[in-house]
Amino acid sequence: MSGPSFRDFLRCLPKCEHHMHLEGALTPHVLFVLAEKNNVTLPQDDEAFKSPEALLERYQRFTSLDDFLHYYYIGMSALVAAADFEALAWDYFQHASSDGVAHAEVFFDPQAHTSRGIKYTTVLEGFDTACKRAEKELGITTILTSCFLRHLPPKDCLELFEDEDLQESYKSGVVRAIGLDSSEKPFPPENFTELYTKAKALGLNLTAHAGEEGPASYISSALHNLGVTRIDHGIKLVDDQQLLEKIAAEKTMLTVCPLSNVVLRCVNTIKDVPIRKLLDAGVQFSINSDDPAYFGGYILDNYVAVHDAFKLSVQEWEGVVRAGIKGSWCDDDRKAELLQRLQHVVEEWKGKLEN
Ligand SMILES: Nc1ncnc2[nH]cnc12
Numbered sequence: 118m119s120g121p122s123f124r125d126f127l128r129c130l131p132k133c134e135h136h137m138h139l140e141g142a143l144t145p146h147v148l149f150v151l152a153e154k155n156n157v158t159l160p161q162d163d164e165a166f167k168s169p170e171a172l173l174e175r176y177q178r179f180t181s182l183d184d185f186l187h188y189y190y191i192g193m194s195a196l197v198a199a200a201d202f203e204a205l206a207w208d209y210f211q212h213a214s215s216d217g218v219a220h221a222e223v224f225f226d227p228q229a230h231t232s233r234g235i236k237y238t239t240v241l242e243g244f245d246t247a248c249k250r251a252e253k254e255l256g257i258t259t260i261l262t263s264c265f266l267r268h269l270p271p272k273d274c275l276e277l278f279e280d281e282d283l284q285e286s287y288k289s290g291v292v293r294a295i296g297l298d299s300s301e302k303p304f305p306p307e308n309f310t311e312l313y314t315k316a317k318a319l320g321l322n323l324t325a326h327a328g329e330e331g332p333a334s335y336i337s338s339a340l341h342n343l344g345v346t347r348i349d350h351g352i353k354l355v356d357d358q359q360l361l362e363k364i365a366a367e368k369t370m371l372t373v374c375p376l377s378n379v380v381l382r383c384v385n386t387i388k389d390v391p392i393r394k395l396l397d398a399g400v401q402f403s404i405n406s407d408d409p410a411y412f413g414g415y416i417l418d419n420y421v422a423v424h425d426a427f428k429l430s431v432q433e434w435e436g437v438v439r440a441g442i443k444g445s446w447c448d449d450d451r452k453a454e455l456l457q458r459l460q461h462v463v464e465e466w467k468g469k470l471e472n
């Protein structure tokens with residue numbers, strides 16, 4: 118009989134997920150079911166849309182971030198009713214729960230829906246209902262982050278940010294952060310300074326994708342011009358030693374997404390994700406799934422892939438999970454609770470894994 122595995126240990130850790138796009142939980146199967154229900158016509162001229170199986174096979178062959186985004190935006194055209202958004206998010210939370218996620222800070226892309234005539238309030242109603250259910254039934258605390266699409270004109274992003282429905286969602290606390298995502302190059306963070314200045318004035322938490330495909334200078338721009346308190350991806354940080362030291366000293370957290378980086382060809386293999394370099398430099402980071410339905414794995418698969426490639430010790434895993442808890446935007450009581458749970462899990466597993 119085999120003993121407990123490292124995967125079991127990693128599952129038991131009270132993990133925080135900080136980088137997950139709810140629209141990225143749309144599996145090919147659900148996409149086809151919703152397209153049929155909502156009378157949405159999928160592209161006829163792309164063989165990949167012949168069947169869910171063909172689409173899944175196409176997902177194994179992404180060539181870049183933009184190649185993925187092409188499918189990601191078509192996919193979400195199947196989402197129409199509040200119930201669709203709710204079902205999508207609920208499906209994610211169930212996966213997150215079985216992977217041992219304790220706290221989830223999740224992204225969504227309002228412009229990808231409002232641009233095709235879906236009301237922001239419809240999207241939010243669905244996602245917020247699923248978040249409340251996750252808190253009640255699964256004990257997962259949640260934070261919603263509205264992301265702005267950097268390939269669109271900054272003035273359009275600003276206009277949507279100032280829309281009455283978005284402002285209401287920020288002021289009521291239903292949405293507590295903003296982010297910046299989509300095609301990274303050539304859309305540098307400084308294009309969005311005004312948007313972030315306004316979001317900061319509302320007391321929102323600030324983050325931005327930077328240094329995924331784009332250069333390390335996008336990371337410093339996000340920090341200096343946007344005032345973000347964390348960086349999504351940020352793997353290009355290792356190209357700038359001075360910035361690496363500054364981020365380590367200031368304890369700015371990176372939300373690293375290993376399987377995503379491999380599937381989108383930002384790196385060749387998991388071993389090329391700079392996990393060891395970040396650990397050695399004392400940079401705080403969390404490990405996340407990004408778009409699990411597109412990249413072949415939820416959060417635990419990402420943890421396991423990192424473990425298989427880098428063989429972190431129990432103590433190192435404790436440090437990664439602790440950094441994720443401390444870098445979360447939940448309140449101090451929740452953080453204290455999760456830190457205590459972490460200590461118990463590590464105590465319990467130390468003996469089991471080292472014997
Ligand atoms: N990995 C990623 N990078 C940028 N924008 C995204 N939107 C969804 N996933 C993304």
Ligand SMILES: [Zn+2]
Nearest residue numbers: 136298326407
């Ligand atoms: Zn992302």
